Amino acid sequence: MSDEGTNTYMSEAEIKALANGARRDIIRMVAAAGSGHPGGSLSAAEILATLYGTEMRVDPARPDDPERDRFVLSKGHAAPALYAVLAARGFFPRAELTELRRLGSRLQGHPDMRKTPGVDASTGSLGQGLAIAGGLALAARVAGRSYRVYTLLGDGEVAEGMVWEAAMAAAHYRLDNLVAIIDLNGLQIDGPTAVVMNPEPLEAKWAAFGWRVFSVDGHDPASLQAAFAAARQTRDQPSVLLARTVKGKGVSFMENRAEWHGKAPNAEQTARALAELEGGAA
Amino acid sequence: MTEYIATRDAYGQELLALGAENPRIVALDADLSGSTKTSLFARAYPERFFNMGIAEQDMMGFAAGLAAGGLIPFASTFAVFAAGRALEPIRNTIAYPRLNVKIAASHAGLSVGEDGASHQALEDVAWLRAVPHMTVLVPADAVETRLAVRAAATEPGPFYLRLGRPATPVLFGPDYRFAVGRMNVLREGRDLTIVANGLMLAPALRAAEILAAEGLTAAVLNGSSVKPFDAETLLHWAARTGAVVTAEEHSIVGGLGSAAAEILAEGCPVPLARVGIRDSFGESGEPEALLAKYGLTAEGVAAAARSAAARKLK
Known part of the structure; x- marks a missing residue:
């Protein structure tokens, strides 16, 4: 793979379309499964669409290419969003999405790197993805490879102490090929993060740990792309994007509602959600 | 006259030897490299040694990532912290995806001695034996330890090697044969x-x-x-x-x-x-x-x- 890679360099409009298509698939697959996590999947749609649409060097035909960029979904419960984007990029057939969570499916409830093409790490137990991503980034240095590593964390997830162990280590080892994105949707299972366990001030915390911090609009591909580009130019320190998002984004009755963290819509709600999303960015 | 060598010393020596043979081998430690003897590898191959500080869970997560990146990480600290503190990351992040991580845990058992109960892992084999995909080895002497370390480096998948602090008798000669899964x-x-x-x-x-x-x-x-x-x-x-x-x-x-x-x-x-x-x-x-x-x-x-x-x- 050349330095230019095989990413598609999608336009902003194409990324928005990829994100909106992913949202529709998230609703369909969670509804078909009868369980899953729509809220935090919908909040991450533009982040994943920007990563897989333009930022990362990946080739769906060669998901095991040792030179590919890596992505670790530390907030593993957002698996529907990852699966939707991977399917849209051609890592596996889109028709398979409705097999989510079924017995025998390649699409496990949380990501399984041994089952799903394009999934780079098995996750689901929160707080561990940053360390895995750090190890992958360090491996690139040892093996003389030029790939970059991206990981997406939730804002409730950063209460895990292991996140900060890994944050310290990534800065200590100057992993400038590592980018963390925090999906700052402000809600976790039991309610607002500010009430359950306030993670703020996140900007000051990450900066104090030695990271370059970017505050971005997590639903704006241009904002995300600008930060990714600046991170790429950053030397000797890892970067973190604090991505402001809306939990349940795109579905009016799910937006900013903690109860949609981990439940499936019924048939009527599914129809309403899809109708709203059909009207979204095409 | 019986020779006495601690199994942790044998581990350090064999890891050092393997480092020369295979550039994919890397080592991690959690601030105990002098005790676990990864310090020998660290001195010889500083670019392949990573001290993770006193952060055992993070060490296992990094080891998982290094293995996912195609390397063969040996992660060492005292057994009670390796197997105990980091058990759930080992289960979910290393064993479940069957990553090629080798956990070499020293200072297992009562023979830690004076440090007392907090440092004496008496349950680590039970914890790791219950985890699918995990190979659990408890070598008896320095000769068997070196063979077990070599087996771990050669055979794919997660390994847990249980090592001791004190010098113990060397029981086996140079012709001793060791195989995973054989008594x-x-x-x-x-x-x-x-x-x-x-x-x-x-x-x-x-x-x-x-x-x-x-x-x-x-x-x-x-x-x-x-x-x-x-x-x-x-x-x-x-x-x-x-x-x-x-x-x-x-x-x-x-x-x-x-x-x-x-x-x-x-x-x-x-x-x-x-x-x-x-x-x-x-x-x-x-x-x-x-x-x-x-x-x-x-x-x-x-x-x-x-x-x-x-x-x-x-």
């Missing part, structure tokens, strides 16, 4: 079978001598491969001798004794006596004195053997 028969006997691992193998062999002087002949098996466990060899010797004794520097809950009990109960129910820590924590003291207090001695194994043999159906 070596060190001594044949007719009246009972002793299965031991780690630093309890030497007292087990001495116990066989004590018993022989009393007219009881004991077979002695090396139970270094706790998982996978060589059920076939154990069942063969259990049937042949009619009684089994296990000996380990570990709790009798969940370790070698439990592994043997499970196999025997299903396949050859003979009288069994388990020598080990009887569901308690350790304490401070000199290693030899501690082992003596908790019955982890040749005489302790011999006593258990007499009891098991006496319970045999006449």
Whole structure:
């Protein structure tokens, strides 16, 4: 793979379309499964669409290419969003999405790197993805490879102490090929993060740990792309994007509602959600 | 004259040798490299050694990522922190995806000595044995340790190597053969079978001598491969001798004794006596004195053997 890679360099409009298509698939697959996590999947749609649409060097035909960029979904419960984007990029057939969570499916409830093409790490137990991503980034240095590593964390997830162990280590080892994105949707299972366990001030915390911090609009591909580009130019320190998002984004009755963290819509709600999303960015 | 070498020293030496042979081998430690002996590798290959500080969970996560990136990480710290503090990251992040991470945990068991109960891992084999995909090895001496480390570096998948702090007798010669999942028969006997691992193998062999002087002949098996466990060899010797004794520097809950009990109960129910820590924590003291207090001695194994043999159906 050349330095230019095989990413598609999608336009902003194409990324928005990829994100909106992913949202529709998230609703369909969670509804078909009868369980899953729509809220935090919908909040991450533009982040994943920007990563897989333009930022990362990946080739769906060669998901095991040792030179590919890596992505670790530390907030593993957002698996529907990852699966939707991977399917849209051609890592596996889109028709398979409705097999989510079924017995025998390649699409496990949380990501399984041994089952799903394009999934780079098995996750689901929160707080561990940053360390895995750090190890992958360090491996690139040892093996003389030029790939970059991206990981997406939730804002409730950063209460895990292991996140900060890994944050310290990534800065200590100057992993400038590592980018963390925090999906700052402000809600976790039991309610607002500010009430359950306030993670703020996140900007000051990450900066104090030695990271370059970017505050971005997590639903704006241009904002995300600008930060990714600046991170790429950053030397000797890892970067973190604090991505402001809306939990349940795109579905009016799910937006900013903690109860949609981990439940499936019924048939009527599914129809309403899809109708709203059909009207979204095409 | 018997030579004494700590299994952690043998680990450090073999890791150093492997570092020269395979550039994909990397080492991690959690601020105990001088004690776990990864310091030898660190000095020789500083660009492939990563001290993660006092952060065992993070060390396992980084090890998982390094393995996912195609390298062969050896991650070391004291057993109680490696297997205990980091158990869930090991389960979910290393074992579940069957990543090629080698956990070499030193200072296992009572023989840590003076540091006391907080540092004496007596449950680590039980914890790791319950995790799918994990290979659990408890080598008996320096020779077997070097072979086990080499096997871990060569064979794919997650390994847990249990190593000790004190210098212990070298039992095996240069022609000793080790294979994951195989129990070596060190001594044949007719009246009972002793299965031991780690630093309890030497007292087990001495116990066989004590018993022989009393007219009881004991077979002695090396139970270094706790998982996978060589059920076939154990069942063969259990049937042949009619009684089994296990000996380990570990709790009798969940370790070698439990592994043997499970196999025997299903396949050859003979009288069994388990020598080990009887569901308690350790304490401070000199290693030899501690082992003596908790019955982890040749005489302790011999006593258990007499009891098991006496319970045999006449």
